[in-house]
Structures are given as structure tokens and as C-alpha cells.
Amino acid sequence: MSKPISNKSKGKNKQKPAQDPVLLGFPDGSIDAEQDSDAYATKIGGVPNWLQSDHAPPLKFLLCGVCKRPMYLIFQGYVPLAASIYHRVIYVWACNRRLCMRKEGSFSVVRSHLVDPEYLAANRRKEEEKRKKEQQKLEQQQRAAQPFGAFQLGDLWGSGTPSFSEAATKATDTTKTNAPATASVASDDLTTSLENLTVVDTPQEQLPIVNFPGEYLWITEENLDNYDAMGIDMERYREYLDLQNSLLEATEEATGEESWSGETYEKQQLPRGVDKQFKKFAERVQLQPSQCVRYQWGGTPLLYHQLQGQQQQQLGGRCSQCGNPRIFELQLMPNILSLLPTSEYASADLPDDAKKGVNSWDIGMEFGTILVFVCGKDCHPVDIEQPCYVKEHLLVQYESD
Numbered sequence: 360m361s362k363p364i365s366n367k368s369k370g371k372n373k374q375k376p377a378q379d380p381v382l383l384g385f386p387d388g389s390i391d392a393e394q395d396s397d398a399y400a401t402k403i404g405g406v407p408n409w410l411q412s413d414h415a416p417p418l419k420f421l422l423c424g425v426c427k428r429p430m431y432l433i434f435q436g437y438v439p440l441a442a443s444i445y446h447r448v449i450y451v452w453a454c455n456r457r458l459c460m461r462k463e464g465s466f467s468v469v470r471s472h473l474v475d476p477e478y479l480a481a482n483r484r485k486e487e488e489k490r491k492k493e494q495q496k497l498e499q500q501q502r503a504a505q506p507f508g509a510f511q512l513g514d515l516w517g518s519g520t521p522s523f524s525e526a527a528t529k530a531t532d533t534t535k536t537n538a539p540a541t542a543s544v545a546s547d548d549l550t551t552s553l554e555n556l557t558v559v560d561t562p563q564e565q566l567p568i569v570n571f572p573g574e575y576l577w578i579t580e581e582n583l584d585n586y587d588a589m590g591i592d593m594e595r596y597r598e599y600l601d602l603q604n605s606l607l608e609a610t611e612e613a614t615g616e617e618s619w620s621g622e623t624y625e626k627q628q629l630p631r632g633v634d635k636q637f638k639k640f641a642e643r644v645q646l647q648p649s650q651c652v653r654y655q656w657g658g659t660p661l662l663y664h665q666l667q668g669q670q671q672q673q674l675g676g677r678c679s680q681c682g683n684p685r686i687f688e689l690q691l692m693p694n695i696l697s698l699l700p701t702s703e704y705a706s707a708d709l710p711d712d713a714k715k716g717v718n719s720w721d722i723g724m725e726f727g728t729i730l731v732f733v734c735g736k737d738c739h740p741v742d743i744e745q746p747c748y749v750k751e752h753l754l755v756q757y758e759s760d
Contacts, residue, residue, distance in 0.1 A: 364438045364654045381581040384652035399437045404699050405573025407432045410473035416748040423454035424464015429567040430454050448529030453724050455705050468731050468753045472739050474748045492603035571699045636665045655687040663727035663756035675732035680740040691729040730754040
């Protein structure tokens with residue numbers, strides 16, 4: 360059985376990349392199709408399992424943006440966050456047609472929330488206690504501001520004139536009532552937000568589900584001790600990481616925003632014709648080649664090759680719902696393609712006359728790595744007790760042409 364990729368620990372979610380361990384997901388046995396119904400499982404392949412079975416994402420999230428055919432689930436991860444009241448799942452889908460690869464819309468990632476009743480109840484108790492303390496403090500301040508203390512002149516003559524505290528309360532209520540409404544969101548921004556958000560009652564059986572066989576993942580921290588056995592100078596490698604982190608901190612101080620894009624100096628030193636980043640990727644993966652997913656909330660992705668042009672500045676972008684910067688959360692590794700029967704299923708979908716002479720390497724999906732970026736605030740843009748699905752951002756890096 361798999362276990363969730365969980366970072367429910369003490370402290371804040373927002374940490375420096377070097378402080379969080381990298382968690383790796385490895386294959387842990389096939390999933391019986393009849394038992395593939397656990398929304399809290401972490402897996403590759405299989406059918407998507409919703410946190411609330413009668414609430415599913417819209418069909419467009421599951422259809423390829425290029426060919427409009429149903430996509431295959433390639434990853435589902437239960438990833439609850441520290442101090443959050445929500446159950447949380449990340450889904451990644453991909454089209455299994457080679458013609459759609461390298462085109463916008465052939466992959467999709469969705470973040471799902473469902474409130475945890477126990478966490479919600481505990482959170483509401485805390486909020487109520489906080490409210491009562493604030494109310495008591497306000498009443499004490501009001502009594503202290505009265506010239507005759509708690510004694511009201513109106514009480515002496517039985518006047519119907521409201522007391523100071525009552526008048527203040529009514530004034531506050533009137534102010535709230537007459538307060539101007541918040542400016543509405545621009546129509547184009549609102550349309551974009553609605554396209555990336557859904558809270559619908561679409562029965563799961565109505566969705567055009569296509570799926571590969573499922574495989575559980577087991578999760579453990581990345582082990583870098585094997586570098587010594589490979590003849591890699593670990594001391595120098597750690598110096599490289601320290602330099603990278605210092606550049607990250609300098610970038611954050613200069614821009615005022617968090618950023619992991621500390622690869623610029625490496626790109627500047629890169630000799631022509633040599634992709635130093637891919638060499639680093641291959642060496643890192645060689646330590647534990649069966650890894651299928653790398654997870655590091657707010658961390659640094661392991662790039663398949665150097666970012667080009669404006670990708671460094673635009674990577675991740677901002678949340679379509681709340682506008683906060685997105686952060687890196689996880690990436691899917693090429694070993695997934697050796698475990699899921701992508702070529703076999705793609706071949707089966709071809710017309711009989713097109714199957715002759717087809718090379719299995721030329722059909723089905725392809726990728727070097729898939730980088731997933733999510734809202735850094737993990738926003739829940741609907742009512743707290745409603746489940747929701749928010750479309751997030753991913754970057755697919757392929758083999759260089």
C-alpha cells in the first residue's frame with residue numbers, strides 16, 4: 360500500500376528550499392482494478408478518485424486541449440499541508456497521442472480540496488475563543504472610555520436613550536451597512552478564474568474515463584549517500600548547493616518575492632554543445648533510478664535541461680484565483696513511462712491499417728520531466744465546506760531535438 364506524501368509537521372509551510380527534504384515516490388505494487396477507489400492513495404496510473412465521490416471536476420479538465428480526447432491519469436497524490444483544515448489531492452493527466460505532445464493543453468494538473476470536519480471543528484472553536492476574547496477586550500475599552508464608568512445617566516432617570524456601548528454598536532452596524540461595495544473583478548479576469556475553478560455535482564460515471572493500470576507509490580526521503588560510491592565529490596557538490604541557495608536568497612531580497620531560479624550562473628558558465636543541467640539531472644537520478652515522483656513543497660525542481668529565454672521569469676506564474684505567486688511542489692520522472700503501458704495503449708487506439716510498421720518509440724506520450732506549480736497560499740476560493748478543483752500550472756520538459 361502507498362502512503363500519502365504529507366508535510367504535516369510543526370512550523371510554517373513557507374520555508375527556504377534547502378530546509379525541506381526531498382521526498383521520492385517509488386513503485387510499490389500494482390492496484391487491483393476493483394480496489395482502485397481510494398482518494399487518499401498516492402499512485403501512478405489507475406482511475407482518478409475524488410475526495411467526494413459525487414463531486415468531480417469539469418470534463419474540460421480531463422480532455423486534451425489539442426485533440427479533445429480523454430486524457431489518462433498519470434499521477435494522483437494525497438498531499439495535505441501543515442495546519443490546513445483541508446484534505447488535498449494533486450491530479451496530473453496527459454494525452455497519450457504523440458501528435459499532441461509539445462503542444463499546449465496535452466497535459467493538465469488540478470489541485471483538489473475537501474474540508475476535514477475534525478480540523479474544521481477545531482478551527483471554529485479556536486476562532487470562537489478568539490472572538491470572545493476580542494469582544495471582552497472591546498467592552499473593557501468602552502467601559503474605560505465612559506466618563507462615569509459603567510454607570511449611565513440614563514439609568515438614573517430611566518431614560519430610553521441608548522447607552523454609550525449600544526450607540527457605538529449601532530454606529531458600527533450602520534457603518535457596515537452603508538460601507539461601499541468592493542470593486543468588482545474585471546470581466547476577463549473573472550472569466551479566467553471561473554474557467555480554472557469548479558464546484559459541480561457531476562457523477563463520476565458520466566466522465567469519459569480512460570485509464571492505465573494503477574501502481575501504488577511508497578514515499579521516502581531522498582538519499583544522497585550513494586554519491587561517494589559513484590566517485591562524485593560530495594563536498595564540492597554541497598558547495599554547489601550552498602552557492603545556489605545563496606543566489607536564491609540574494610534574488611529574493613532584490614525582488615521581494617520568493618524564487619528558486621538560481622540556475623542563471625550555471626547557464627552562463629555552460630560550454631557550447633554541453634547541457635550541464637541534463638548531466639546534473641542524470642547523475643542525481645542515477646542514484647535511485649526507479650523514482651517516479653520528487654516532492655518538495657516550495658522547493659527547487661531538478662530541471663531536465665536549461666530553461667530558455669523568458670521561462671526563468673515566467674515559470675509558475677500567479678494563481679488564477681487569488682493572484683498570489685505559484686510555487687514548485689512536485690515533479691514527475693521519466694521512469695513513469697517505463698511502468699505505464701503508454702505505447703501499448705496508443706497502438707491499440709490506432710486504426711488497423713496504421714499499425715503496420717509502427718515503432719513503439721514513436722507513439723504514446725513522452726516527457727523528460729513534468730514540473731508542477733501550485734498556489735503558494737493554497738487558496739480555497741469557494742465556501743469553506745464546499746469541495747473544489749483548481750487548475751494549476753505545469754511545465755513539461757522534453758528530450759532536446
